Structure formats: C-alpha cells, structure tokens
Amino acid sequence: MATPSRGSWTGHLGFVLAAAGSAIGLGNIWMFPYRTGTNGGAAFVLVYVIAVVAIGIPLLLSEVLIGRSTKRNPVGAFRVLRGGSMWPALGWLGVAAGFIILSYYGVVAGWALEYTWRCALGGLGAIDSGGVAEFFGRLTSEGPRQVVNQAAVMAATAAIVARGVEAGIERASKILLPLLFALLLVLLGYSLTSEGVGQGLEFLFKPRFDELTWRGVLAALGQAFFSLSLGMGAMITYGSYLGDEERLVWPAFLIAGMDTLLAILAGLVIFPLVFSYGLEPGAGPGLIFITLPKAFLQMPGSGFLATMFFALVLFAAVTSAISLLEVVVSFVVDELGVGRAVASWGAGLLIFGLGVPSAVVPGFLDRVDGLASNWMLPVGGLLIAIFAGWTLKRDEARAAFRGDSGSDAGFDAWRLCVRYLAPTAVAFILLQNIGLID
Numbered sequence: 225m226a227t228p229s230r231g232s233w234t235g236h237l238g239f240v241l242a243a244a245g246s247a248i249g250l251g252n253i254w255m256f257p258y259r260t261g262t263n264g265g266a267a268f269v270l271v272y273v274i275a276v277v278a279i280g281i282p283l284l285l286s287e288v289l290i291g292r293s294t295k296r297n298p299v300g301a302f303r304v305l306r307g308g309s310m311w312p313a314l315g316w317l318g319v320a321a322g323f324i325i326l327s328y329y330g331v332v333a334g335w336a337l338e339y340t341w342r343c344a345l346g347g348l349g350a351i352d353s354g355g356v357a358e359f360f361g362r363l364t365s366e367g368p369r370q371v372v373n374q375a376a377v378m379a380a381t382a383a384i385v386a387r388g389v390e391a392g393i394e395r396a397s398k399i400l401l402p403l404l405f406a407l408l409l410v411l412l413g414y415s416l417t418s419e420g421v422g423q424g425l426e427f428l429f430k431p432r433f434d435e436l437t438w439r440g441v442l443a444a445l446g447q448a449f450f451s452l453s454l455g456m457g458a459m460i461t462y463g464s465y466l467g468d469e470e471r472l473v474w475p476a477f478l479i480a481g482m483d484t485l486l487a488i489l490a491g492l493v494i495f496p497l498v499f500s501y502g503l504e505p506g507a508g509p510g511l512i513f514i515t516l517p518k519a520f521l522q523m524p525g526s527g528f529l530a531t532m533f534f535a536l537v538l539f540a541a542v543t544s545a546i547s548l549l550e551v552v553v554s555f556v557v558d559e560l561g562v563g564r565a566v567a568s569w570g571a572g573l574l575i576f577g578l579g580v581p582s583a584v585v586p587g588f589l590d591r592v593d594g595l596a597s598n599w600m601l602p603v604g605g606l607l608i609a610i611f612a613g614w615t616l617k618r619d620e621a622r623a624a625f626r627g628d629s630g631s632d633a634g635f636d637a638w639r640l641c642v643r644y645l646a647p648t649a650v651a652f653i654l655l656q657n658i659g660l661i662d
C-alpha cells in the first residue's frame with residue numbers, strides 16, 4: 225500500500241512534466257543530433273519516430289503501469305507483483321543502471337556547466353582562444369576540472385531530490401522545462417532565419433534510405449530507449465508517485481511526444497547553423513561542443529547565443545539526472561527505511577565517486593556508456609516487456625489500467641506490442657551487440 229511518507233505528484237501535470245523532464249536530456253540535445261548526423265539524417269529520424277511509437281510508448285506505459293499499481297521502487301514493485309520469483313532481480317538491474325548511468329551523465333552535464341559559465345562570463349572568446357576543438361580536448365582530458373563540474377551537477381541533483389517528490393522533483397521540472405522550451409524557441413528563431421535553413425530542413429526531413437544501415441536502424445532503436453528513460457525503472461519510479469485515479473495513456477503519449485519534439489527541435493536549431501557556416505553535420509559526439517560553437521562564433525551576439533544553448537543543455541541534463549538519482553533513492557527509502565535527505569546525499573556522493581574514473585581515465589566514459597546503453601537498458605527493456613506482456617496475465621494487466629482501459633482495441637494493441645514487437649526489436653539490438661548481426 226502507498227505509504228504516505230513516499231510522496232506523490234500534485235496531479236497529471238506534475239507527473240507529465242517530471243517524466244518529460246526525465247526523458248528530455250542529453251539524449252535529445254547531444255546524442256540525437258550527432259547520431260542523426262552520423263547516420264544519414266532524415267532516414268534515421270524516421271526510424272526513430274517509428275521506434276518511439278511502436279516500442280517506446282508501449283514500454284513507457286508498461287513501466288508507469290507497474291509503478292502506479294504497486295507504489296514502489298523498481299525492486300519493491302516486482303516483489304509486490306511476483307515476490308518469490310526472479311523478477312525482483314530486474315529491479316536490481318534498474319537500480320544498478322541508475323548508479324552507472326548517472327556516474328557518467330554527471331560528467332557530461334559538467335561539460336555543459338563549464339561551457340555555460342565560461343560563455344556567460346567571458347563570451348565565446350573564453351572558449352575560442354586557441355580554438356574550440358582544443359578547448360574541448362583540454363576540458364575532457366583534464367581530470368580535476370571535470371571532477372569539480374561533475375561535483376557541482378551532482379550536488380544540485382542531490383539537493384533537488386532531497387527535497388522530495390513534490391517540493392523537489394516536481395517543482396524543479398515545472399521551472400526548468402518551460403525555461404528549456406523558451407530558450408529553444410529563441411535559438412530556433414536564429415537558426416530558422418539563417419542561410420542554411422533549407423539544407424538543414426532537407427537533412428532532417430528528406431530521407432535518403434541508401435544512407436541508412438542496419439546499424440543505424442538499431443542505433444535509432446537504442447536511442448529511443450535511452451531518450452525515453454526506459455529499461456531501468458525510472459518510469460516505474462515516477463509512476464509509483466501517481467494516484468490510482470490518474471490516467472496513464474494520454475500522459476504517456478504526451479511525454480513521448482514532448483521528448484521527440486524536443487529532439488527534433490534541437491536538430492532544427494543545430495543543423496541549419498551547421499550548414500550555414502559550411503561545417504560538418506556528421507562530426508560525432510563533438511557536434512554540440514565543437515562544431516556548434518564554431519557556428520555561433522560567426523554570428524553576432526555569439527556569447528549570448530552560446531550561453532543560452534549550453535544553459536539549455538544543462539537544464540535538460542539536470543532534470544534527467546534527478547530521475548536517475550530518484551530510482552536509487554526510492555529504493556533506499558522504500559526498502560531500507562532510510563530518510564530521503566540522507567538517502568539523496570548519500571547516494572549522490574557514492575555515485576559521484578563512481579563517476580570520477582569517467583572524468584579522469586581516458587576512454588572510461590565511453591565504456592561505461594556502452595555497458596549501460598548497449599546492455600543494461602536493452603536487457604532491462606526486454607525483460608520489462610516480457611514481464612508486462614507475458615508474466616502479467618491479461619486480466620491483471622487490464623485491471624491495472626483501471627479507469628484508463630478505454631477501448632479493447634487500444635489495450636490489445638498495447639499488449640501486442642509488448643508481447644511480440646518490443647522483445648523482437650530489442651533482441652536484434654542484443655544480437656548486434658554480441659556480433660551475430662552486423
């Protein structure tokens with residue numbers, strides 16, 4: 225049963241904004257554009273959107289459903305539904321993924337923090353003396369500087385989570401998310417009036433299927449997982465703060481819609497500018513940290529533009545980091561009976577420590593990211609789909625949707641996706657990871 229001290233959202237809007245805040249993050253503004261850039265543009269975008277609708281939304285619904293009906297953290301949720309089986313181990317996998325992802329997520333968010341304050345204080349010149357690429361290279365190879373930034377991001381995250389579901393997470397999301405959209409709209413004004421707008425639009429919306437590889441298709445799928453915060457129980461946790469009378473279906477569509485919209489808008493800000501100044505769209509992970517600042521540099525008010533852009537990245541990252549920490553904190557609070565403040569600061573500190581190697585050991589961050597994004601999230605997603613589609617009986621699942629049940633056709637479509645489509649698609653990602661398909 226719900227323990228009153230667990231906290232809950234004030235209503236639909238609180239939940240939708242917090243969950244959208246979790247979903248919208250570095251995945252949208254950093255990875256989505258660079259992966260679109262390296263995977264041929266519009267064809268990647270198209271596959272991504274299909275993956276979100278056919279696999280992402282059904283899985284998101286499954287997670288929120290599991291959370292809402294148990295009012296527990298991921299480990300406790302599976303224990304309530306299928307205690308005495310192996311399923312609670314799936315919750316453990318989620319808590320471990322929260323630890324691991326946040327450990328390096330804090331480092332990358334720290335890069336955005338460094339860019340933001342430097343551009344705010346000294347304009348882009350602060351970054352460009354000696355070249356943007358060199359600045360980024362130095363930043364990412366200087367351990368101590370990254371650790372300080374990472375510590376600042378983690379402290380902000382822990383401070384928000386420590387304040388609780390409503391006064392911390394929901395409040396922060398209600399402030400940061402609108403701010404983020406506002407910043408994006410201003411930047412969009414610049415990019416859509418730039419010279420490269422035609423090329424940018426074509427790149428994002430006119431598919432050239434010959435450039436889409438199998439690898440690209442699976443990358444789009446993995447991207448959808450990461451971007452919607454799926455496969456590790458973040459949405460189980462956020463769902464657990466929903467009252468039984470709250471709806472699930474339309475909020476899930478809204479959350480996924482906002483997340484996808486934001487990723488595409490980020491692409492719409494970045495690519496027209498990249499083309500306007502003859503830069504390389506397929507630059508990879510340095511796209512927003514090196515290529516984009518080079519474009520800003522050639523525009524009037526470059527320092528202001530860059531500050532806005534990196535503040536946007538930072539806000540998006542913080543609302544996602546909150547949800548990663550919350551998975552761990554909800555577990556500690558529910559299962560170990562530790563107070564929220566102690567749990568938040570304690571877990572935050574541990575995760576910070578775990579993240580230090582990502583900041584100081586070259587190549588470490590990529591490896592941990594590979595472990596989490598290529599293995600933990602897909603395996604978690606596969607098992608959550610199997611749980612929702614096969615282990616939960618039809619009537620059990622139907623009843624869990626409660627007031628939301630709507631049409632049978634909708635319910636059957638959801639069930640079909642989680643029983644067959646999602647497991648098959650994720651199995652392909654895993655097959656590719658072990659090298660059985662190219």
Ligand code: PHE
Binds near residue numbers: 451458544547
């Ligand atoms: N969805 C977040 C992003 O796009 C990352 C994330 C993954 C957050 C998993 C929580 C859980 O950046």
